[in-house]
Amino acid sequence: MVNYLIVLFAITLMYFASAERLSTYIRLVALQGLLLCGIAVFELKEVNLANLLFIVAETLLFKAVVLPYLLSRIIRRSGVTKVHRQAVPGFYLLLFSIAGLLVSVILATILLNPFINPIYLAIALFTLFTGLLLIVTHKLIISHLIGFLVVENAVFLFSLAIGNEMPMLINVGILLDIFVGVLILGFFGLRLKAHTNELTMLKD
Amino acid sequence: MTMAGFILIAVAAFFFPGIILRTKSLASGRKGPGLFQPLKDIAVLLRKGSVFSGTTGLIFRIAPSVTLASLTGAMLLLPFAEQKAVLSFEGDFILFAYLLALGKFFTIIAALDTGSSFEGMGASREALFSMLVEPAFFVLLATFAMFTGYTSFSVIFNHFFITGNDYVLIYSIIGAYLFVQIAMVENSRLPVDDPKTHLELTMIHEVMILDYSGFDKALIHIGTYLKFSVYGSLIYNLVVPAGWNIILQTGLFLAVQGLFAVVIGFTESFRARNKMNKNPKFILTLSAIALIAFIVILILTEKLA
Amino acid sequence: MMLLLFFIISLALSGATLLSRNRSVTKVIATTFAVMLIAVTVHAFINIGKTELTYFTYESTSVLLLAVLALLTMPTVWHGFIYTRDDTLKRYNIYHSGLIALMTFMAGAYMANTMTVLWIFVEATTLAVAVLIYHDRTEMSLEATWKYVFICSTGIALAYLGILFLGFIYGRGDAPNLSFSSFSMVISNADPLYLRIAFIFVLVGFSTKMGLFPMHTVTIDAHSVAPPPVSALISTALMNVGFLAIYRVYTLFSTTSVLSFMNHVLVLAGLFSLLVSAGYMLKAKHLKRMLAYSSLENMGLVAIALGTGKHGYYAALLLIVLHSLAKSSLFYQMGQLSRILHTFKLDESGRYMKLYPAGAMVLMTGMICILAIPPSGMFISEFMIFKAMVSNGQWFVLTATVILLCFVIYAMSTRIMHVSFSSPRDGLELKKPGFVSPAETVSQFVLLALVIMICFYQPPFLVDLINRSIALLP
Numbered sequence: 001m002v003n004y005l006i007v008l009f010a011i012t013l014m015y016f017a018s019a020e021r022l023s024t025y026i027r028l029v030a031l032q033g034l035l036l037c038g039i040a041v042f043e044l045k046e047v048n049l050a051n052l053l054f055i056v057a058e059t060l061l062f063k064a065v066v067l068p069y070l071l072s073r074i075i076r077r078s079g080v081t082k083v084h085r086q087a088v089p090g091f092y093l094l095l096f097s098i099a100g101l102l103v104s105v106i107l108a109t110i111l112l113n114p115f116i117n118p119i120y121l122a123i124a125l126f127t128l129f130t131g132l133l134l135i136v137t138h139k140l141i142i143s144h145l146i147g148f149l150v151v152e153n154a155v156f157l158f159s160l161a162i163g164n165e166m167p168m169l170i171n172v173g174i175l176l177d178i179f180v181g182v183l184i185l186g187f188f189g190l191r192l193k194a195h196t197n198e199l200t201m202l203k204d
Numbered sequence: 205m206t207m208a209g210f211i212l213i214a215v216a217a218f219f220f221p222g223i224i225l226r227t228k229s230l231a232s233g234r235k236g237p238g239l240f241q242p243l244k245d246i247a248v249l250l251r252k253g254s255v256f257s258g259t260t261g262l263i264f265r266i267a268p269s270v271t272l273a274s275l276t277g278a279m280l281l282l283p284f285a286e287q288k289a290v291l292s293f294e295g296d297f298i299l300f301a302y303l304l305a306l307g308k309f310f311t312i313i314a315a316l317d318t319g320s321s322f323e324g325m326g327a328s329r330e331a332l333f334s335m336l337v338e339p340a341f342f343v344l345l346a347t348f349a350m351f352t353g354y355t356s357f358s359v360i361f362n363h364f365f366i367t368g369n370d371y372v373l374i375y376s377i378i379g380a381y382l383f384v385q386i387a388m389v390e391n392s393r394l395p396v397d398d399p400k401t402h403l404e405l406t407m408i409h410e411v412m413i414l415d416y417s418g419f420d421k422a423l424i425h426i427g428t429y430l431k432f433s434v435y436g437s438l439i440y441n442l443v444v445p446a447g448w449n450i451i452l453q454t455g456l457f458l459a460v461q462g463l464f465a466v467v468i469g470f471t472e473s474f475r476a477r478n479k480m481n482k483n484p485k486f487i488l489t490l491s492a493i494a495l496i497a498f499i500v501i502l503i504l505t506e507k508l509a
Numbered sequence: 510m511m512l513l514l515f516f517i518i519s520l521a522l523s524g525a526t527l528l529s530r531n532r533s534v535t536k537v538i539a540t541t542f543a544v545m546l547i548a549v550t551v552h553a554f555i556n557i558g559k560t561e562l563t564y565f566t567y568e569s570t571s572v573l574l575l576a577v578l579a580l581l582t583m584p585t586v587w588h589g590f591i592y593t594r595d596d597t598l599k600r601y602n603i604y605h606s607g608l609i610a611l612m613t614f615m616a617g618a619y620m621a622n623t624m625t626v627l628w629i630f631v632e633a634t635t636l637a638v639a640v641l642i643y644h645d646r647t648e649m650s651l652e653a654t655w656k657y658v659f660i661c662s663t664g665i666a667l668a669y670l671g672i673l674f675l676g677f678i679y680g681r682g683d684a685p686n687l688s689f690s691s692f693s694m695v696i697s698n699a700d701p702l703y704l705r706i707a708f709i710f711v712l713v714g715f716s717t718k719m720g721l722f723p724m725h726t727v728t729i730d731a732h733s734v735a736p737p738p739v740s741a742l743i744s745t746a747l748m749n750v751g752f753l754a755i756y757r758v759y760t761l762f763s764t765t766s767v768l769s770f771m772n773h774v775l776v777l778a779g780l781f782s783l784l785v786s787a788g789y790m791l792k793a794k795h796l797k798r799m800l801a802y803s804s805l806e807n808m809g810l811v812a813i814a815l816g817t818g819k820h821g822y823y824a825a826l827l828l829i830v831l832h833s834l835a836k837s838s839l840f841y842q843m844g845q846l847s848r849i850l851h852t853f854k855l856d857e858s859g860r861y862m863k864l865y866p867a868g869a870m871v872l873m874t875g876m877i878c879i880l881a882i883p884p885s886g887m888f889i890s891e892f893m894i895f896k897a898m899v900s901n902g903q904w905f906v907l908t909a910t911v912i913l914l915c916f917v918i919y920a921m922s923t924r925i926m927h928v929s930f931s932s933p934r935d936g937l938e939l940k941k942p943g944f945v946s947p948a949e950t951v952s953q954f955v956l957l958a959l960v961i962m963i964c965f966y967q968p969p970f971l972v973d974l975i976n977r978s979i980a981l982l983p
Binding site for chain 1: 625658669
């Protein structure tokens with residue numbers, strides 16, 4: 001069952017490269033939150049109940065509901081058009097994504113460890129790669145933020161791989177989510193323009 | 205009995221274009237032409253003479269024949285039911301892919317042979333799309349080869365459903381879906397290429413065969429229809445287990461081909477052609493899906509773990 | 510017990526600043542906090558080696574860096590009072606509250622003995638610094654704040670990945686503690702590949718904080734935009750936090766086979782930092798930006814020192830301490846420079862010696878100190894680094910370092926000489942100069958005097974602390 005969820009997760013990552021509208025990105029992020037919640041439920045069998053409930057509730061509420069809602073409010077408020085402008089055309093993004101998937105599968109077979117499920121390693125590496133790709137190839141601030149959310153999902157997935165023994169690592173990793181929440185609230189508080197693409201005032 | 209597959213593919217090719225046309229007409233609310241109308245068109249064309257342009261050379265004259273010949277050769281490699289194909293050896297799916305590519309190659313250089321920049325534009329686009337969809341085909345076949353452990357079409361399809369894996373239904377669905385998409389790209393149908401458009405800027409495949417007339421045109425049409433049913437037979441082999449009763453299989457074969465034609469007809473009626481610069485991304489997505497399917501099957505057959 | 514009180518009271522003080530009704534109350538609160546921090550440092554120095562609250566240990570490195578922070582607390586708070594004199598009450602309160610929170614989190618990060626607690630405190634400092642950088646509310650500071658928070662968060666996420674890889678080496682069935690001491694017991698049978706990956710991730714992630722090569726750009730922007738007292742604090746104490754994180758992981762791994770790999774990576778990162786800083790400083794037109802690049806150069810030197818080994822370890826720690834003292838005094842001086850010349854741009858400044866001789870003397874002395882020209886104490890540490898490189902036979906690294914340092918010395922000294930002595934470029938006229946009483950330079954002179962003193966006399970407790978910190982290294 002966990003394998004299906006992880007594969008669905010990988011499909012959402014590939015979809016990032018071919019999606020065109022920002023609202024699609026937000027829906028993908030919400031779907032990823034749901035999938036992570038499902039994976040946590042199925043994988044963490046040895047963790048005590050209170051901790052498990054906390055992790056599940058946090059993933060479900062924060063990643064799948066609150067953050068996408070805040071992001072969609074930012075989009076609507078700043079009036080950014082639905083088509084996001086990219087620094088790199090979609091064709092090359094897809095090529096990089098495919099290359100990333102290949103590289104992460106190869107890396108996972110190199111880094112094999114008898115204690116970690118290699119599927120987790122492969123897909124978590126692919127998630128990290130996709131998040132960094134989103135940050136590097138896009139120009140809008142909001143796209144950078146979504147890329148950071150994906151990187152944070154990668155960290156969560158990594159920590160789930162060993163979460164059975166060290167649940168505290170997962171809890172601390174959840175602090176990253178709260179960090180993102182602060183970042184997003186900065187949009188509202190600081191009145192950042194989400195559709196700004198070039199923060200170019202600071203130059204040498 | 206090994207020719208049964210060959211004959212059945214040819215039989216299905218008789219009906220294919222008619223069903224597509226009829227579906228499209230019915231979906232738009234018209235009655236549409238008869239089921240054998242395209243065959244009657246071909247019969248008319250076979251009796252006509254050809255007119256060749258002064259700028260064309262030898263390639264232009266032999267290209268339709270080469271296309272049809274390569275296609276017939278590819279047909280020899282496909283199995284049906286439990287029999288082996290007429291030609292079957294290890295790695296024959298590579299020969300299959302490249303026979304089809306040979307036909308396409310000759311069409312492309314014949315289009316360049318006419319000296320018209322208009323046809324050259326269509327030829328370059330067609331070459332790009334074929335190049336982008338080729339990894340999808342190979343990755344998919346490689347997946348099936350890895351899954352069953354053999355590398356010949358006949359043996360793969362014979363063993364596909366009896367390997368005893370629990371998830372084989374998922375594989376066949378993924379494979380069928382991908383083959384439908386690949387077929388639509390290779391045969392230049394919507395959403396990659398609209399066969400009905402005759403505007404200069406938007407023609408891709410049509411423009412390459414624009415200059416043919418008479419007998420050559422008939423050959424090209426026959427090749428197109430055969431290509432459809434070749435892909436249909438691949439889809440059939442993926443969906444129906446090879447061990448079933450032979451009479452049942454024949455009936456199912458014709459039914460699956462008919463269903464395939466109906467699906468193409470419906471897709472053409474309800475989708476618009478992609479924007480030209482989105483086409484490469486669309487086709488590359490097919491390769492991406494094929495790669496994900498490969499990794500999914502790697503995971504599910506526990507070859508990764 | 511003392512530590513728990515410290516944390517609770519400082520967070521309460523930070524909150525109380527937000528609610529205070531007039532400036533005197535805020536000043537009293539800030540000064541109280543500074544005194545408390547100094548008291549905690551003394552307490553830590555007396556009880557070296559003890560562990561409190563299970564997650565904090567008064568290790569020698571912690572005490573060393575905590576002492577540096579305590580030295581800087583009073584001048585920062587005092588210069589902060591002067592700098593924010595003209596702000597509205599709300600901004601005044603937010604500034605000081607953020608300052609108190611930042612220093613608390615930094616103290617916590619120094620004393621943490623578990624990787625995850627260290628990570629949490631570093632994450633908290635990022636939030637506190639964002640509040641402070643945005644103090645001016647200009648467009649440039651908004652941009653710098655956003656970039657800082659975003660890239661620091663990404664860096665911290667990567668650093669956490671490194672920590673997770675550290676956790677992977679435990680395998681199944683152990684009950685891990687994640688503290689450095691318990692790690693050092695299992696480190697010997699860990700897979701070297703995992704150790705290398707963990708080190709790379711930790712280096713890249715914490716390089717956002719330390720200002721080292723892979724992700725240094727964000728610190729450059731932040732230091733050139735933040736208010737000068739804040740810049741003084743974050744380009745010294747906060748970079749020390751980043752250094753401490755990398756240093757702890759380095760110490761942890763130094764007994765395994767990945768030592769040479771780590772040394773190579775550190776030297777490479779240091780050389781690249783030197784290269785970037787030399788290149789950009791030659792075209793820097795903003796004085797604070799020039800100082801930020803100088804921080805980058807010093808951090809590069811520290812990384813090279815750490816990667817060279819033997820005498821390099823001592824030199825690295827000495828360099829970190831002295832750099833904090835010298836750089837902070839230079840930044841305080843920048844605050845006064847802006848009040849006299851009303852600008853930070855190089856092209857619009859000049860004749861500083863005539864307008865404010867005390868400040869110009871600080872600039873000149875500070876320049877000598879930070880460029881490691883004798884009699885600066887930093888000369889001693891750089892000399893030790895070169896000695897270590899020669900004894901290792903690393904000729905290429907030595908040549909490259911010396912050449913790049915020459916570029917840096919040239920760039921910085923020409924700029925500071927120009928500001929002090931010549932007229933503004935392009936014939937621009939100076940704006941009407943403000944007035945600053947010379948008494949404000951006392952703190953800067955004291956700090957610089959400490960740096961110069963170290964060149965001639967190194968107090969035994971300092972030597973002892975540094976030696977204890979590097980005792981575990983090979």
